[in-house]
Each structure stands twice: as structure tokens, then as C-alpha cells.
Amino acid sequence: MAADPEKSVVQIINYAQGPNWVEPWRFSRVASGLGSGFVIKGNRIMTNAHVVSWSKQLIVHRYQDPKPYRATVEFIGHDCDLAILKVEDEAFFEGIEALQIGELPAARSSVTTYGYPAGGRQISYTRGVISRIEMQRYAHIYNRSLLTLQTDAAINPGNSGGPAIQDDKVVGVSFQGRPGLENTGFIIPPNIIKHFLEDIEDGKYHGFPDAGISLIKLTNPAFRASLGLPNDSSGARIDRILQPFPKTHELLRVNDVILEVSKQEVGSDGMILYEGNRVHCSVLFDEAQHGEAITLKLWRAGKAIELELPVYVNRADRISGNQHKEPPYLIVGGLVFTELSMNYLGSLGRNLGESLDSRTHYELFYRSHQSEELARAKPIVLSKVLKHPSNVDFGVATRDVVTEVNGHTINSISDLKAALINSTDDFHRFQFLSGAEEALNIADAHRAEKIILKQYNIPNAERLEVLYD
């Protein structure tokens, strides 16, 4: 047990260089970001994933020690915004006591957050109470909600990755605030931290599994009666089964009512009583590791049944799947194609609605939910036209999704690559989601390619690596 937790809290300086999502061969200028972390057992440093993302050089500073130490990322969990760092120089850990991970703190209990906010070299402490425990969207990955602690302790830039301490144990990792809310900070709770640590025990991070269901409340008496349920407060209804979750499709049905998850009663609002807090029952799904099964008690066709539902990490997460890896791209005749992703959209500006055609928006956020037949593995977008006499009259606007090339449907960058190899005459023909079509003369495009790459200082005409772990 650490008597002086601040000695175990470190400052992290990340010299990061993220990709340019519109011109994917380019990288942004190197920017330094500041964050916090803390030492846990095994000579590891825990911090937030967003603190160490896109890192080119990581420097860590011990408490009141001017010496910089080089660190590297050992594991990173973007979905839960946690990361583990290691420091090669073992001297770094000398005299530092590893902090222990505690239990979920009670609402209204006090915590102290430790960290290095606003770039100061002196550690900062803020005390607050746990004001709420509920599911919140984790901003780093955008499309995932996990259990979160809300506190009135000030959490500012630089605090990220620092521990929230109660009774000398870590009961959370500071990770985000919310613009517009005063005196409100958010902390990753011990349950999520422990899930992450358990996950990496086999040397690989898998992630948080997803059941692939849309669960909505079942409070309307008529809907309950239509399903043969009494007008009480138990059970929430499965409104939709998402894609791609084959095991869920096999075992669950729309209008199944979830009465219990892991033997815990589910209310008609989808909530359970979780360590004294009413939180959404998905918190229990998040306790399972990739491939593990969850016991569900369902109401189906007028009777209660029990089944074991295996849950898996959604590796085909089409919205955020590649956002923390260098984006793939392919340049042909000066046309730059890349994957449509949340990061790509984010790079277009704050108001996505105005900057993006609704059909492109639909491609990313809606189509993949419909069915596997309709979904594109990864929509490919024309992100740029590098002007050259051979393509100067190319008449398709950027941000349009390419649907077909040389007669082949395009669902991924590999499809695009294959389609370009399979041209049957002198032209590459492109069809786009907007209905527009265009063509390139293959010989002209080929001749232009070297010149374009040189002119625009592009190292390679393509980056096609497999991006999923």
C-alpha cells in the first residue's frame, strides 16, 4: 500500500504525430502533449490511450525528479481509453511503490485526483466526490459507452491518465471532461481497469466485447401485454440485433425480453442495480472477456428461457476500426482513395452535417447496421485529386464514396486494388455514390503517377496493410 501516492504518479510528455486523414501519406507536425500516469505492479505505468496515441517519442518524469526517462507503449486499449507503458531503464522504478487498484467507490464518497494539469511540473491534487456512476460515451473512440464515474473534482488537460485515489488505492483514471458542464470530470472506474489488465494477461489486448443488440425500455403497458408480460418493472426489450454478430443472430430474437443478465434482474428501463447504483445492464456484458459467455434469462413467446450468449469484440467496427492506425490509401492517376472513417470525418471540420453529403454520412453510420449484404466492409472515399494534366478535368467532387471500379463493387481498399488490376481495356472506370462516373486512361495515369508522386512528395502510391488486430 502506497503511503504517498503522489510518488507513484508520473508526468508523461508525448511527442505525437498523427496522420493527415485527407492526404493519408502525410503526417501532421510533431506536437507535444502532456498527461499523467501512475505506476502499477510489474513495473508498468498505466495511463489513458489518448495520452499516448500517435506517439513518436514518449518521455516520463518521476515525482520531483528532473531526469527524463524514455517510455514505450506496451498495450493500448482505445475502446476503454487505457494504456500500459514500459520504461526500459529499471532505475525509473526504484523507490516507487506500485499503486493497487481498488474497488468501485460509492457515490457521494470522496476521491482525490492526482496529476499534472495545464503543463505544470509540480503535481496537483484535487478533491471531490463521486457524484454519479453511469454509462458514458468514451470520447476517444466516440462510439462506445462504458461505465464511468462522474466527479466534481477538477479534471483538466494534463490530468488525463492520472489516478483517482481513495484509501490509498486507485479507484479510477481521470480521462475526460465535458464542455458546458461546470465542475464535472469523468473517471474510468476500477471495473474497466481490471478488465483491461485481465485482457492483456495473455500478452495481447483484445478489447471489450459487444453483444450486438439494441435494448430499449419496455415500460408501455400495452407492449408488455402484447408480449404476455405483466405490467410490472421487469425486463427490457431487444428492438434490433446489430451487424455483424452471427452468434447473437443465432441465439437471440427481436422482441426477446431480457429479464436477467448474469443472474441480475433487469428493470423495464434496461437498468440493473449494480453495486448500489442503477446503471444500464450492458455494464454486465462489459465484464465478459472476448469469447466468454453471459447467462441471459429471456422472455420469449410467453415463457422464460435461459441461455448462454458468447460475446465477441466487434473487429469489424466500421466506424472506428482503423482510427488509431495509419489510414490505408491508394493513389491512381492522382486520385487519392482512402477509407471513410470517423477520423476522416473529424478532419473535415466540426460540423459534419454541413460538410458531408447525407448519403456518405449514411454509408458510415447507418448502412452497416442493416444487414451484412448491404454493409460495405469499409467504404472508400475519394479524398483528393492531385492535379495533373492527365486528371485536371476529372469531374467528381472529393468526399464522394466510390461504389464500383471497372465493373467491380468496391467494399474495401483491397477491392479497389483488385478492381484496378482487372481492367479490361485502356480505361479505369469509376462509379460513385452520388451517381457520378469518371474514367482515367490507364496509360496516361501510369505515366503521370511517378511525376505526381514526385511533385507532391509522396513516398508511396499506396498503403494497404491489414489494419485489424
Next chain:
Amino acid sequence: MIKSSFTLAFLLVASLGLAQARAFTPKAAVVEIEITKKTYDYRMPWVSRNEQTHKNGILIGQNQILTTADGFSGQYLCRITKGGESRQYTALIKWIDFYANIAMLDVSEPIFWQDMEPVKLAKKIPQSGDLQIYRWRSGRIEERAAEIIRLYNDTNKMSFLQHLKLSASSEITGAGWAEVVFDGAQLVGLTESASKDNRFNILPAPFIISVIEHNQSSDNPGLGTFDFRWMNAKNPALLRSKGLLNMPDRGVVVTEVGRRRLAHNRLKSGDVILAIDGFEVDSEGKYLDPDYGRLSISGLATRAHSAKDIIFMTIWRDQAKHKIAYALPRAQFSKSLIPSERYDASPHYLVAGGLLFQPLNGPLMRALGKNKPVLLDYYNDRPPLEGRDGIVLLSKVLPDDYNRGYEVIHYIMVDQINGHVIHKLEDVKAALAQPEAGFHRIQFMPDEATHQIVLDSTKMPKATERILQHYRIPKPSSL
């Protein structure tokens, strides 16, 4: 003496020139129009309020007062003043063409027509130079100079019709309400809209003449529109890839056909249009107009044709030239999956069990403003859904014990009710008359976040009655 004679002669010439320019007397032709109308809040479609619009008009013949249609939707009283006098004359609407944005009014009192001098519409309009704008302001004629910027084909302010327009710049403020625009003594057009940078658009006289002819004919076919989209074919590789080897800088490529569901015609996506109505089409979608030079082909639907006319097109398809007969469809909002406009009609709605159903249309989408879900834009932008005539939106749930649990649902598109596909509001009413085993099962479009809800059919009538009373809604539906 010689000097004096010269001066006199100069004055004589100058005054003759002035007399010619003043053949048009604004006071005797320009009138001020006051429209009192009902307007609606599409988010509360049972609520209406009164508004007044003031605009301008001009006499173009006996019992013919010309103005734009803008501002007339929902009108129930139209009054006109002339000569800067305070006396108002009640006007009759002879006809309104909301598609063309033109209206014709009349005043039945003979005294109104005394001392008035109708003007002639110009058959051809200038493409450069200065113009004069007139309107009434505080009982006096205001005259402003304007300078022509350009003549072009563009979309009408009130519809999707494409036609000739004139843009000009002037220091005049608050224009766009049918201020009359002259070139000397000739009426060049009426202002249609204005922007903050002192530019405004004018509905030009030749277009107005054609609209008047249509509306005065006994069998008005209406104006037609091209129900297809196209893109420039400036890229030589695109044309060559289609086998068009010897026609550089010619043609546009059709990218979508039938979005507005106005016509089944013989064009297909991928066709290259080489000529329309005898005019060669260049790779930027322009043709050489004999009167006005290079203009967009979009205006060829209204230049010399009415709806139902056959317009011949030369296209390139499957490595060969074809001549096709394009049956020009009449512009009709109601044919679209999501009609872009509704004029002179109160919003339709149906309240059942606190659920507010509304047909999805342009005014409703605009009323939603920033709250409009992107999915609605998608259904508006995507190719029309096959086999669906329209879309009904569950736009709001008025909270009540009856619909408990559904309070947060809003702006969500209905797919089926009790197994019946819902195209329009009448389908909702009919489907609710056929419950399934005592329940109403409402299903939403498959891409919506919520897929279905269920309500007690036996309790719905009483709940509806209670909710209408509670929320002070005068009637359960407007169909």
C-alpha cells in the same frame, strides 16, 4: 445670338430624350400590394397565425396586375393601393403559378383603373448595361439604378423549375418583393430575391410572358422540367472510355434519372447527351442560345416548351448515337417521395393516442431546423424508394399514460402499422382501424434507431380525446 440658339437646340434635344425615357410613368403603372395570410408552424400543425406581406405589382393590361407568387401562400385578403394614395382596393387573384413564381391580380372597381397606364413586357431583354427599379415607399415612388451582372439559367425561388434569370446589382435595400425593373420604357422583369451584397435576381420578361401564356390558355399544360441529373463531361478520358473518340468538349453525362418521379422516359444513367432540342451541348452543359448566347441546358425545358411536349435529344449510348424523344414532364411537387414544397394548404397531420403523424415534406423538414435527423436528409437525397408513394413521420409523442415509455420518440419514419405499409396519412388512419388482436403495432423504417412500438387499440380513442383536450388541439386530424 448664335450661342443662344445652340443652347436652345440642345435643350430641345435633351427634353425629347427625356420624354422618350419617360414614356413609362411609374405612378400610373406600379402598385403596392398588401397580402394578409395564414401561416403555419409545421412543428405544431394545428396552430396557425396571421401575417401580412407587402410587395409590388405592375399593370400590364386591362384587369391585369402582375406580381410574383412569393408571399401569397395562405392568403385570404389581398389589397392594392395605387398612386401613393391611402385608399385600398380589394384585389382578386386571377391565377397564381407557384411553380413559376408569378401571380396575376385584378381589381373589379372601375375607378381603380382610371388614370392608370399599363406597360408592355419586353420580348427581349438586355444582357448588359443599366436598369431602373421602381417601387412605392411611404406614398412616393422610389427609383433606383441597377447594373446588369449577367443573364443565366437557374432554379426558381419557389420550385425546382429551371429557367432564364437576370442578376443585377443595386444599392436598393429590402428588395426581392416584385420591385419592377425597367430598361427605359420596357418592363424587363420583377425582382425575385435579393442577397446582402446588393445583388438581386430578376424574373425576366420573356419568362413571364411564357408563364402568362400558359396560365391564360384554356388547356394549360404547365411548365415542364427535366427529371434527370447530369455532370460535365470535360474529362476526355470519360468520353473516350464510352467510345466517343472524335467529339472532344461535347456532351454531358446523365447521372440520375427520375428522382422527382415525374416521368418514365428513355434516358438512362451513363447516357451522354450530345444535343437537346437541336442545340449542341458542350462539355460544361451549355448550349448556344440564339438570343442570349451560352446558357445552361437546364433552361431548355422552359425556353420554348410546355409540359407534355416532346423534346428530341441526341445521346450516345452503347457505343452508338441515338435520337430519343423526351416527353417533357410537368413540374409537380406531389409526385416526389418527399415533396419539396406545399403552397396554399394547411399542414396535414393526425393525432392518435398522442402520437403526432405528419407527411414528410420540405416545409416540415425546414421547420425542424438543426434538430432534423440526418436520416431524413438521406431519404430526401437518395434515389426514390421503389413502391413507396410518400413517407409519414411520427414527429412527436404528446406524453400521456397511454403512450408511456414512448415520450422520447420523435422525427422517426413510419414503415408499417398493423402490417399495412404506410405511404400517406390516410394509410395511418386506415391501418389504425384494423388492429391486431387488440393492439396497434407500429413499425419504423429499418434504419431508424427504434424499430417498433405497440399500443392498446381499445384504449386509443379515449386517450386521443383526452390528449386533444389536454394539449388544446382543436381536431384530431387534418387530412
